[in-house]
Amino acid sequence: MRRHVLPGFGISLGYALTYLGLIVLLPLAALAWKASGIGVAGLLHLLSSPRTLAALRLSFGGALLAAAVNAVIGLLVAWVLVRYRFPGRRLFDALVDLPFALPTAVAGIALTTLYAPNGWLGGWLATWSIKVAYAPLGVLLAMVFVGFPFVVRTLQPVLESLDRDVEDAAESLGARRWQTFVRVILPMLAPTLLTGFALALARAVGEYGSVIFIAGNIPMRSEIAPLLIVQKLEQFDYAGAAALGVVMLLFSFVLLVVVALLQRWSVRWTESGR
Amino acid sequence: MSALVSARPVAWSRRLVRGALVLLAVGFLALFLLLPLATVFVEAFRQGAAIYLTSIRQHESLAAIRLTLLVAAIAVPLNLVFGVMAAWAITRFDFRGKALLGAFIDLPFSVSPVISGLVYVLLFGAQGWFGPWLDAHGVRIIFAVPGLVLATIFITLPFVARELIPLMQSQGSEEEEAARVLGASGWQMFFRVTLPNIRWALLYGVLLCNARAMGEFGAVSVVSGHIRGLTTTMPLEVEMRYNEYDFAGAFAVASLLALLALMTMALKTLLEWRYGNEIAAHAPGGH
Numbered sequence: 001m002r003r004h005v006l007p008g009f010g011i012s013l014g015y016a017l018t019y020l021g022l023i024v025l026l027p028l029a030a031l032a033w034k035a036s037g038i039g040v041a042g043l044l045h046l047l048s049s050p051r052t053l054a055a056l057r058l059s060f061g062g063a064l065l066a067a068a069v070n071a072v073i074g075l076l077v078a079w080v081l082v083r084y085r086f087p088g089r090r091l092f093d094a095l096v097d098l099p100f101a102l103p104t105a106v107a108g109i110a111l112t113t114l115y116a117p118n119g120w121l122g123g124w125l126a127t128w129s130i131k132v133a134y135a136p137l138g139v140l141l142a143m144v145f146v147g148f149p150f151v152v153r154t155l156q157p158v159l160e161s162l163d164r165d166v167e168d169a170a171e172s173l174g175a176r177r178w179q180t181f182v183r184v185i186l187p188m189l190a191p192t193l194l195t196g197f198a199l200a201l202a203r204a205v206g207e208y209g210s211v212i213f214i215a216g217n218i219p220m221r222s223e224i225a226p227l228l229i230v231q232k233l234e235q236f237d238y239a240g241a242a243a244l245g246v247v248m249l250l251f252s253f254v255l256l257v258v259v260a261l262l263q264r265w266s267v268r269w270t271e272s273g274r
Numbered sequence: 275m276s277a278l279v280s281a282r283p284v285a286w287s288r289r290l291v292r293g294a295l296v297l298l299a300v301g302f303l304a305l306f307l308l309l310p311l312a313t314v315f316v317e318a319f320r321q322g323a324a325i326y327l328t329s330i331r332q333h334e335s336l337a338a339i340r341l342t343l344l345v346a347a348i349a350v351p352l353n354l355v356f357g358v359m360a361a362w363a364i365t366r367f368d369f370r371g372k373a374l375l376g377a378f379i380d381l382p383f384s385v386s387p388v389i390s391g392l393v394y395v396l397l398f399g400a401q402g403w404f405g406p407w408l409d410a411h412g413v414r415i416i417f418a419v420p421g422l423v424l425a426t427i428f429i430t431l432p433f434v435a436r437e438l439i440p441l442m443q444s445q446g447s448e449e450e451e452a453a454r455v456l457g458a459s460g461w462q463m464f465f466r467v468t469l470p471n472i473r474w475a476l477l478y479g480v481l482l483c484n485a486r487a488m489g490e491f492g493a494v495s496v497v498s499g500h501i502r503g504l505t506t507t508m509p510l511e512v513e514m515r516y517n518e519y520d521f522a523g524a525f526a527v528a529s530l531l532a533l534l535a536l537m538t539m540a541l542k543t544l545l546e547w548r549y550g551n552e553i554a555a556h557a558p559g560g561h
Contacts, residue, residue, distance in 0.1 A: 005451045007460035009367045016360035020378055023428055027393030028381075030403055034396045073302060080299035084292060092300060094543040098307045100482070101535035101542075103489025105509040106528040109516050110310040113317055120313070145306070177288065206386025209491035209509070213516070226388035230496060233392065238401050245389045252384060 034242035046243055051219055052228060058139060059225040060251060063204035066143035070200045071193055073144075074151025081152070082159040096152050099145050104209025111142055112214040134216025139224060142210040147200030154196035155189065162188065190266040198259040205252050314532045317525035329526035337503040338511035338527065341419070345494075345507060346487040349426040353483055354476070357434025362468075365442040366450075376439070382431050390428045391496025394421055417499030422507060425493040430483045437479035438472055441554050445471055474549040478542065485538040489531055 038046065046052055081093050099107065115122040115132040122133055132138045162185070170180040208226045215222040225248055232241035319326055329335060360379060364372055382390060396402050398415040408415060415421045449471070453463040469476075491509040498505045506514060508527055515524035545553060 005454045006366050006447060007454070007463070008362060009369075012359040013363040013367070013369065016356060016363050016375070019356045019359075020375075020431075023424070023431060024378060024381055027397055027428070028385075030396040031389070031393045033403075076295065077299045077303065080296050084296050086296050086300075088300075090543075092303050094539055095303055095307050097539050097542060098311060098535065101485050101489075101538045102311070103491060103509045103512075103528075103531045103535070105491040105512045106314060106489070106531050106535075107310060109512065109524060109528060110313045110317075113521075114310060114313050121309075145310075148306070177291070202384045206384075206389065206492075208386065208388050208495075213513075226386050226492065229386075229388050229392060233395060233496065236401070238396060238399070241392055242396055245386075245392055248386060249389065256384070 031242050035246040038239040038243045054220045055223050055225040055228045062139050062143050063201050066204045067197045067201040069144050070147045070151045071197045078152045078155035096149050100149050108210040108213035133214050136222050138214035139211055142214050143204035146207050146210050147204045150199035151196035158192045191263050194263040314528050318529040321522045325522050326526050329523040334503050338506050338508045342488050342508040345422050345426050348423050349487045350484050353430055354434050360435045361438035361442050366447050379432050379435050382428055387492025391425045391493040394424050394497055416497050421497035422494050425497045426487050429490050429493045430487045433483035434479035437475045441475045474552045478545050478553050
């Protein structure tokens with residue numbers, strides 16, 4: 001009945017599907033098709049190259065680590081912004097979006113300038129012989145930067161709507177503050193925290209602009225997988241670039257499925273615990 | 275009595291923990307976010323305002339600014355129309371494969387920007403699907419403006435749709451149905467009922483879409499070819515100057531992009547603050 005009252009079903013769906021097909025699906029089909037061109041032997045050759053493996057390890061390992069760091073710091077920042085009142089809170093709240101809004105190339109050169117050995121923070125860190133820029137640590141730093149807002153922004157609305165009665169109940173039953181946090185609040189936040197983790201992870205895995213400046217791009221050490229794709233393209237190795245692209249997409253897909261499963265498990269665990 | 279005695283140290287220690295947490299969070303935000311932002315402006319003006327202005331007035335910078343505006347002016351309206359169309363179909367009608375369509379709309383967010391550019395090279399590049407045909411007809415897409423536009427559209431496709439879908443879902447279609455029953459035409463219904471209901475969320479989505487469109491680096495860098503003055507958008511101009519050790523110039527162009535980011539953040543905060551409940555049922559960061 002409703003379907004007859006409102007107009008535009010055919011045209012809106014048709015337009016959306018055509019647009020999506022032309023902009024997203026057709027190009028991705030070209031990617032899959034080009035990638036299949038290198039064959040099984042080519043794929044094995046690509047994946048047995050130590051340089052490719054090192055880049056994939058850095059991109060995925062770094063992104064996992066960065067997302068984990070963001071989960072911890074994001075939880076702290078979201079908690080402070082939601083629960084406490086202090087001067088400048090609104091300003092700091094707005095500041096959280098900076099990594100979303102600041103173009104990655106700008107973030108990249110700014111972070112590099114700050115953390116380079118002759119930079120403001122880099123020089124200071126160098127006195128403890130900590131090398132950030134032009135080292136794997138720099139890659140991690142840039143990945144934490146770009147993924148930072150995801151955890152905070154997914155947690156905030158949930159933290160705001162969290163039922164404080166449960167906390168009060170826990171405390172009146174004699175739980176200490178940290179016990180309440182670890183055993184009551186954290187389990188309630190776990191599914192949301194995992195959502196934020198997954199978003200930060202997906203962003204960091206493919207990140208290019210902010211990373212390439214600070215990484216120094218030393219083969220086998222601080223070279224990320226997206227950069228290898230660009231290099232293959234510049235050498236007109238289209239099939240190799242496409243294959244590496246598909247490998248990256250498949251890896252990300254598997255990772256995100258694992259996180260989704262973890263999330264489902266944590267929801268069930270929280271609900272059964274109640 | 276004993277409860278009264280122990281109450282004071284607990285409250286005191288709690289205040290200490292609270293203060294420490296606030297200090298930690300604020301310190302992190304300042305060091306990790308504010309400092310890089312400040313660096314952009316400090317470096318841009320390091321050699322003085324005169325050099326800054328000269329860098330920005332250079333032909334290459336102006337060409338990059340024009341190109342960035344042009345690309346965003348094409349990509350953002352196209353994704354705006356797509357977002358409204360997709361949200362209308364998804365939230366107002368039932369059809370098979372709706373969840374799949376939603377997942378496909380989100381797809382560009384989980385694809386590396388480099389891959390977003392790569393796919394168009396594979397389609398339209400010299401060795402691509404349509405490459406030879408385009409070459410024979412003298413049409414250039416890769417290493418030219420159309421490629422930049424396509425890559426930008428791909429990257430920013432989800433923004434508007436993503437803002438509209440949850441909002442329109444939660445608003446329901448009663449008002450629109452009433453308008454139709456009372457005799458409004460499809461367009462009248464859209465412009466008098468739907469559009470006023472979604473206008474702030476639409477603006478919010480366009481704001482985020484535009485910020486990303488003007489700031490995108492990875493995807494456009496793959497399809498650009500870096501032809502100075504012709505296919506370099508502002509982020510690419512920043513990269514080229516930086517790699518040429520023209521740090522003052524790189525940061526001068528970067529400072530314009532940082533200003534854009536600041537404006538976007540200010541407008542976003544304002545929209546959330548003023549129209550939070552009209553943007554979404556649960557606007558992230560809205561209070």
